[in-house]
Amino acid sequence: MTDKKITQIYTQEQIKNRVNEMADEIEKTFAADRPLLAICVIKGAVLFYADLVKAIRNRDVRFGFVAASSYYNAEGGLMRSTGTVNMKYSSVDESEIVGAEVLIIEDIIDTGRTLKALKAYFYEKGAKTVKIATLLNKPDCRVVDDIDPDFNAFTLVGNPYIIGYGLDNAQQYRNLDGVYKIN
Numbered sequence: 001m002t003d004k005k006i007t008q009i010y011t012q013e014q015i016k017n018r019v020n021e022m023a024d025e026i027e028k029t030f031a032a033d034r035p036l037l038a039i040c041v042i043k044g045a046v047l048f049y050a051d052l053v054k055a056i057r058n059r060d061v062r063f064g065f066v067a068a069s070s071y072y073n074a075e076g077g078l079m080r081s082t083g084t085v086n087m088k089y090s091s092v093d094e095s096e097i098v099g100a101e102v103l104i105i106e107d108i109i110d111t112g113r114t115l116k117a118l119k120a121y122f123y124e125k126g127a128k129t130v131k132i133a134t135l136l137n138k139p140d141c142r143v144v145d146d147i148d149p150d151f152n153a154f155t156l157v158g159n160p161y162i163i164g165y166g167l168d169n170a171q172q173y174r175n176l177d178g179v180y181k182i183n
């Protein structure tokens with residue numbers, strides 16, 4: 001472990017409550033008679049994705065996994081966005097995307113570049129609709145102004161560096177069950 005000081009900002013219980021509320025909103029928004037293609041943006045969204053898809057009980061949910069890299073520069077030891085987004089991996093066949101109702105599930109929307117690129121990617125491949133669910137929104141950090149989550153658990157003020165519940169700092173801390181900020 002490093003000597004960084006971390007402070008919990010959301011507990012496992014608070015996350016669970018918001019995840020259940022989001023699942024209800026998602027069920028109300030997506031049609032009941034069509035499959036929902038739930039896309040996990042790895043690695044950071046993995047725990048949030050697992051909890052959210054389990055809470056969506058009344059839909060036929062299909063799984064997909066993508067990895068996009070938009071990053072990174074070390075700034076005071078923490079990784080910050082540089083601007084270029086590229087799709088590093090996708091488990092989803094194009095035939096699964098055509099006509100699909102897609103829900104991209106992501107850990108954080110920060111500058112907005114990653115989700116803007118991913119949303120455009122799924123539309124390009126023929127998705128019928130593409131919506132976004134995020135655990136955390138950092139609206140003060142947005143550099144792309146036409147992108148916002150359709151469903152979001154918690155909104156942060158400013159630009160705290162977050163770890164835990166899937167999120168890392170140099171691959172560390174992902175397994176913490178709450179959300180923390182590095183002081």
Ligand code: 5GP
Pocket residue numbers: 044070081106107108109110111112113114115160161162163167168169
């Ligand atoms: P965006 O393209 O919106 O700038 O970047 C989104 C990605 O940046 C997130 O998926 C996440 O990987 C990373 N990111 C942004 N802020 C944080 C943060 O506070 N903590 C961690 N661990 N990653 C972050």
